Amino acid sequence: MLSFIGKKLLQMIPMLLLISFIVFGGLQLMDIDPISYMVTPDMAASAENQEALREQLGLNDPFVVRYFNWVKDLLTGNFGYSIINGTSIANIVRTRLPATFELAIIALILSSVIGIGIGILSAIRQNGIIDYVGRVFAVLGQSIPQFFFGICMVQIFAIKLGWLPVNGRTSPGASGLGDAIVHLVLPVLTMTVAMCAVLMRYSRNTMLDVLNSDYIKTARSKGIPEWKVYIKHGFRNAMRPVLVILCFRLPMLIGGSVVIESVFGWPGIGSIITQSVVSGDYPVIMVTTLMVAAAILVASFLVDVLTAALDPRVRLGE
Amino acid sequence: MNNNMDYVLDVKNLSTSFISDRKEIRIVKNVSLRLRRGTTLAVVGESGCGKSVTVHSIVKLMPKNAKVSADHVIYRSAKDGKEYRLDQMEPFGTEMRKLRGAEIGMVFQDPMSSLNPVYKVGDQVAEGLIQHTGMSKAEAQKQVLDMFRKLGIPDPESRISDFPHQFSGGMKQRVVIAIAMICNPDIIIADEPTTALDVTIQAQIMELMKSLQVNDHKSIILITHNMGLVAEMADEVCVMYMGRVMEFGSLEDIFENPSHPYTQALLRSVPVLGLAEGQELGTIPGITPNPADLGPGCEFADRCPFCQDRCRQKDIPRFEVSPGHYVRCLKFDSFQEVD
Numbered sequence: 114m115l116s117f118i119g120k121k122l123l124q125m126i127p128m129l130l131l132i133s134f135i136v137f138g139g140l141q142l143m144d145i146d147p148i149s150y151m152v153t154p155d156m157a158a159s160a161e162n163q164e165a166l167r168e169q170l171g172l173n174d175p176f177v178v179r180y181f182n183w184v185k186d187l188l189t190g191n192f193g194y195s196i197i198n199g200t201s202i203a204n205i206v207r208t209r210l211p212a213t214f215e216l217a218i219i220a221l222i223l224s225s226v227i228g229i230g231i232g233i234l235s236a237i238r239q240n241g242i243i244d245y246v247g248r249v250f251a252v253l254g255q256s257i258p259q260f261f262f263g264i265c266m267v268q269i270f271a272i273k274l275g276w277l278p279v280n281g282r283t284s285p286g287a288s289g290l291g292d293a294i295v296h297l298v299l300p301v302l303t304m305t306v307a308m309c310a311v312l313m314r315y316s317r318n319t320m321l322d323v324l325n326s327d328y329i330k331t332a333r334s335k336g337i338p339e340w341k342v343y344i345k346h347g348f349r350n351a352m353r354p355v356l357v358i359l360c361f362r363l364p365m366l367i368g369g370s371v372v373i374e375s376v377f378g379w380p381g382i383g384s385i386i387t388q389s390v391v392s393g394d395y396p397v398i399m400v401t402t403l404m405v406a407a408a409i410l411v412a413s414f415l416v417d418v419l420t421a422a423l424d425p426r427v428r429l430g431e
Numbered sequence: 432m433n434n435n436m437d438y439v440l441d442v443k444n445l446s447t448s449f450i451s452d453r454k455e456i457r458i459v460k461n462v463s464l465r466l467r468r469g470t471t472l473a474v475v476g477e478s479g480c481g482k483s484v485t486v487h488s489i490v491k492l493m494p495k496n497a498k499v500s501a502d503h504v505i506y507r508s509a510k511d512g513k514e515y516r517l518d519q520m521e522p523f524g525t526e527m528r529k530l531r532g533a534e535i536g537m538v539f540q541d542p543m544s545s546l547n548p549v550y551k552v553g554d555q556v557a558e559g560l561i562q563h564t565g566m567s568k569a570e571a572q573k574q575v576l577d578m579f580r581k582l583g584i585p586d587p588e589s590r591i592s593d594f595p596h597q598f599s600g601g602m603k604q605r606v607v608i609a610i611a612m613i614c615n616p617d618i619i620i621a622d623e624p625t626t627a628l629d630v631t632i633q634a635q636i637m638e639l640m641k642s643l644q645v646n647d648h649k650s651i652i653l654i655t656h657n658m659g660l661v662a663e664m665a666d667e668v669c670v671m672y673m674g675r676v677m678e679f680g681s682l683e684d685i686f687e688n689p690s691h692p693y694t695q696a697l698l699r700s701v702p703v704l705g706l707a708e709g710q711e712l713g714t715i716p717g718i719t720p721n722p723a724d725l726g727p728g729c730e731f732a733d734r735c736p737f738c739q740d741r742c743r744q745k746d747i748p749r750f751e752v753s754p755g756h757y758v759r760c761l762k763f764d765s766f767q768e769v770d
Contacts, residue, residue, distance in 0.1 A: 239495075326544060327539055327541060327544040327545045328544065328545055328546055328547040328548075330492060330539065330545075331537075331539060331545045331546065331547070331555075331607070331610065332547065332558075333492055333523075333531070334490070334492065334531055334532060334536070334537040334539075334610075334611070335531070335532040335558055335559035335562060335610065336527075336528040336529065336530070336531035336532035336533060336559060336562055336563060337528070337532075337558060337559070337562045338528065339523050346547050349549055350547070350548070350549060423549060424548065424549055425548070425549060425594040425596070426548060426594070426596045429594065429596075429597070
């Protein structure tokens with residue numbers, strides 16, 4: 114198992130390099146001239162000045178040289194600077210990432226517990242009340258767009274009822290756990306509902322499949338209690354495909370919370386991504402894209418490890 | 432009473448129907464059969480005739496949309512000498528679970544899918560034993576080892592911690608048999624145990640089952656559509672068609688004196704070695720009717736060469752043509768009618 118994990122980790126290195134190359138190359142193709150964002154209009158008039166600045170920044174170096182310089186900087190922790198306001202990207206990431214993680218992790222835990230739990234229960238009691246209500250909820254949760262649901266929540270609970278804050282991560286001047294929690298409720302709820310719906314449907318269907326399989330009949334023929342049949346023989350087998358879905362939600366929670374973060378004014382990575390794309394802030398785009406790509410790699414690594422842990426055919430097949 | 436104790440399983444008028452689209456479709460109708468202790472009863476018939484449904488109804492391993500009813504399903508335990516009314520038990524209640532695995536073991540058709548892919552085979556075999564005896568895992572492992580040896584699984588000490596995917600089909604079926612056998616049950620129900628295996632392995636598995644029956648005095652219900660297997664294995668034979676028992680009798684009764692037209696047709700359609708050149712294998716004309724469309728009277732009427740008008744009027748009773756040999760056909764209405 115350890116060598117399996119080691120091998121999967123080593124495989125990530127060339128993947129990351131390839132992705133960084135594509136990200137770097139792709140943005141070069143976009144033909145953004147960073148100089149035009151950096152210099153004042155009167156300086157732009159002088160072609161000489163511009164050329165001098167280019168030379169100084171290394172923008173005239175061959176493509177490959179520029180790429181390796183960038184990677185070298187990344188590895189030494191120098192993520193570069195935003196060309197819009199000159200702040201260090203490392204700094205942006207450091208302040209923004211925890212906010213995104215906080216939201217993502219809480220939503221992930223809540224939605225997996227609720228979604229998988231209800232999904233499994235509805236499979237066991239197929240066509241029962243939980244199954245029926247769960248199915249209606251799952252269709253609603255999947256079909257209502259997140260931003261719309263978020264806006265509705267804000268309308269109802271923040272504006273009409275005034276129970277919860279409208280946006281932000283903390284109130285100005287306030288601190289403490291209570292304040293953080295009230296700010297979390299609505300964005301977490303919005304993220305959880307959508308994810309819950311997916312997990313619920315998925316775990317219900319895989320569990321139903323598993324419960325129809327022959328080895329469940331074998332388990333029952335041994336005379337073991339039904340809960341053991343469900344948990345020991347059903348659940349573990351049903352979880353393999355569900356975990357794949359779950360892990361690939363990780364990067365979506367980090368990079369894809371763009372909508373949620375803008376609806377709730379949440380100071381995370383998602384809103385930075387939108388801002389930098391709109392303003393052509395390419396060093397920031399490169400770093401954030403790379404981060405999302407890295408998150409996807411980590412997710413697929415987790416999928417591999419967890420599947421191997423759950424399924425001996427994967428573990429021993431290697 | 433003593434006479435009754437000979438029958439380890441006694442099923443009277445078992446019927447099973449499935450509810451599908453709010454319609455109730457009768458799959459098994461008034462099946463009565465008895466399993467004599469220490470013998471093999473073969474249940475034969477073409478695919479879809481209700482063989483599997485019958486035995487699954489007996490042990491109550493049925494999906495939720497199934498409705499099972501019976502006059503009685505009695506299991507007579509040799510261990511405590513008691514009679515158990517299976518038909519009165521909750522399908523997944525404690526009483527039924529205590530019998531399942533402990534007194535009635537099951538072997539299923541496809542060993543490839545009958546084992547849970549994520550657990551070691553040894554643990555899967557031990558699971559039932561631990562459940563029924565409460566013994567420790569180490570003790571159970573020892574018994575599993577003994578069982579593996581007895582069933583001819585080579586190198587049991589290391590194979591016991593292998594996973595199902597590391598076994599061949601025949602070896603997997605031995606593991607499934609080990610699961611059925613581990614608690615030393617009286618009855619083994621084998622639902623087409625060799626259909627998914629290739630021919631040489633089939634012979635090995637059947638020999639194994641035969642030896643279990645002879646040496647350990649097990650009673651076996653063997654479901655199959657392979658007449659060759661029946662001839663080798665069975666003491667008594669139950670021929671089913673469209674959810675009904677058409678003929679029931681000893682091996683000799685069925686093979687040497689097949690009485691029901693369906694049994695006769697079935698035996699004619701079995702390929703035998705030394706078929707004369709140009710001799711055609713018998714076939715049964717017509718197709719199997721849809722169980723939802725069956726009218727009154729004999730289920731085989733549409734395909735029967737001896738069919739008369741009276742065959743289609745009402746349910747055909749069973750006639751006892753010789754002691755223990757029952758036929759459900761009006762050709763034999765001169766014999767004693769039994770219910």
